[in-house]
Ligand code: BGC
């Protein structure tokens with residue numbers, strides 16, 4: 001069953017009924033000011049940091065679902081009847097309803113008793129504010145006398161404190177109201193130099209800033225007393241819960257239309273210019289004035305909206321494809337790319353499953369997120385890489401997370417996730433492959449944000465590799481530390497205390513438990529380093545003394561091949577790659593186990609690192625295919641590939657959080673979508689395009705739209721997890737939006753299946769597609785050059801390039817070198833498979 005449809009021409013998903021199985025959300029803003037918005041206008045806004053600069057309040061895990069938002073109420077003053085044009089919170093049955101989610105904006109339109117309303121929410125580029133453009137049209141056939149009320153609830157900035165420290169917070173709320181603008185200034189009198197404002201383009205009939213005056217005692221947002229009475233209280237908040245509500249009277253003749261604009265914004269003032277007049281306690285409002293005057297004018301708001309649309313046309317234009325599959329086209333061209341931007345911006349901080357309080361920017365997460373984003377705005381990926389690496393520890397390890405506002409490593413979450421450093425190598429390498437900007441390796445970057453610890457970024461990468469080399473266990477495999485990619489495989493944790501965090505509690509020394517996954521990742525990272533090392537020794541600009549010798553690229557190829565030998569010795573189980581060795585030295589992910597016999601992660605990462613692909617029998621030839629066949633046999637379901645099998649039926653002290661989940665959910669044999677693309681990439685590497693694409697389609701949200709009642713989450717973005725076959729709700733998705741799933745699926749479909757892959761030397765095109773396809777075409781903007789690519793597949797094979805013609809000239813191989821003569825600003829590439 002569907003709850004809407006894709007409007008690909010508009011790049012929108014259109015929701016046609018408000019009661020979706022879960023709130024289906026979207027994001028506003030793409031730079032510093034952000035908002036979450038659901039299909040019924042629920043959600044909240046924040047500036048840069050969802051925890052520390054929360055503008056509006058939202059109540060997670062509430063009933064009714066989705067409480068707190070950008071609410072509007074329309075009241076017919078003749079009858080007293082009122083409704084919400086976005087359905088929530090009044091839930092009055094609307095005669096028509098439609099929500100359109102686009103890139104960075106959402107429009108919700110409805111009709112009730114002949115009154116049409118349409119509200120467009122978006123954040124103009126370069127601004128710290130959001131615009132709500134409300135258009136009311138009277139189609140009732142007679143004149144109407146309406147009241148329009150707005151309503152938001154302010155958050156007292158630190159969302160965690162706001163939800164817990166009531167003894168203080170009930171006494172500190174402060175507002176100002178001047179003309180049509182409500183200012184929220186809690187704590188501005190002391191150490192804060194920022195405030196929020198909520199403005200309206202129309203003359204007000206009244207306003208409210210005290211929540212209980214607006215709602216009435218013991219009432220909810222569904223039936224505010226003020227709206228019921230049609231009369232604001234003009235209340236001024238002192239403490240308690242400050243809100244912002246405007247009341248506008250709107251008389252509309254039959255057929256008449258009116259636009260009303262609301263603006264919610266965030267503003268900072270210089271410390272010594274906070275008050276006007278100086279010495280008073282009144283906010284200096286000059287700084288907010290310009291933006292208000294501008295965007296309260298419909299022409300300027302419209303212009304800003306058009307600019308936002310153009311911006312996204314430009315970003316998405318970096319790669320557009322036309323394949324025989326509509327789900328592929330709309331995900332690659334629109335939604336998956338868009339989700340990559342959102343995950344890049346948010347990491348795992350704020351969604352309808354992440355409270356915005358608990359988690360900052362993840363080290364491994366951000367390095368992976370940029371894989372799907374770097375081609376859109378490489379400059380921002382560069383900045384992110386430098387921020388991340390500045391939190392790296394001197395020993396090469398990493399803080400697991402940092403706070404976006406301070407950009408400092410987060411001590412509460414700590415370090416010791418032994419896979420973290422290797423992801424930095426992958427992130428940096430992807431950036432250079434996209435841009436050719438080798439200068440990033442010479443950037444001087446601190447460790448742990450400490451002044452005078454700077455070394456070239458390249459040395460950070462060296463230390464990342466060194467970190468693993470210095471932490472090998474009894475089998476010579478890398479020690480796992482707190483966990484590796486799988487946060488929930490906590491082999492050193494041994495937690496017996498309810499509620500204790502598996503991630504942060506003190507671990508055993510951890511000198512035994514080893515990870516085959518990190519071993520595979522290490523091989524992959526060494527291969528990337530090999531490429532970087534070759535070039536860096538020639539191009540190095542930095543004159544800063546480094547602690548680390550510049551090792552030749554052979555150092556990395558040797559390290560990789562030694563680790564490969566170790567994997568074949570201790571990490572291969574006969575039919576698939578093993579997962580780990582626990583603290584007792586027992587193997588996990590092996591036929592020897594009764595539960596957790598086979599895990600997806602090592603199959604994906606080891607094959608991606610090339611293990612089992614080559615022809616020499618001594619090095620495990622054919623083993624990649626064997627492992628992938630085992631994945632198909634034991635892990636694949638129609639809804640995607642499960643993380644492991646058999647699921648853990650009970651809690652195992654020596655395994656940690658992974659066994660804490662009921663079977664079929666999350667890391668305990670859920671379909672953890674992040675890992676599925678690794679298998680797609682591995683299938684591409686062994687040339688099985690049909691299988692790779694089949695896996696791609698199983699978790700493609702657009703291809704799952706028809707089963708929305710089961711899938712439950714948004715059909716336009718990936719979710720982190722789909723319940724596995726052991727779960728009662730097999731096929732049900734959770735944790736939509738913020739997941740490495742976005743970046744990796746984008747990489748798998750664009751670089752492995754469609755095979756358009758940036759390399760250090762140029763664009764390589766080597767598709768591994770379904771045999772049924774006649775071919776496909778693509779436009780890719782790469783290092784300033786537009787490549788028009790046409791692939792034909794006359795023999796209906798999955799893999800194999802017979803002929804590559806670049807601007808009319810045939811080239812050897814499938815790598816189009818950036819320095820090739822044929823590469824001008826527009827390049828036509830004709831590829832014949834065969
Ligand atoms: C979740 C993981 C997540 C981790 C982050 C765990 O509880 O199951 O998916 O990565 O928390 O801290």
Ligand code: NOJ
Nearest residue numbers: 348364365485486487488
């Ligand atoms: C979500 C985390 O954000 C990510 O870092 C981790 O790899 C997966 N969960 C798997 O545990």
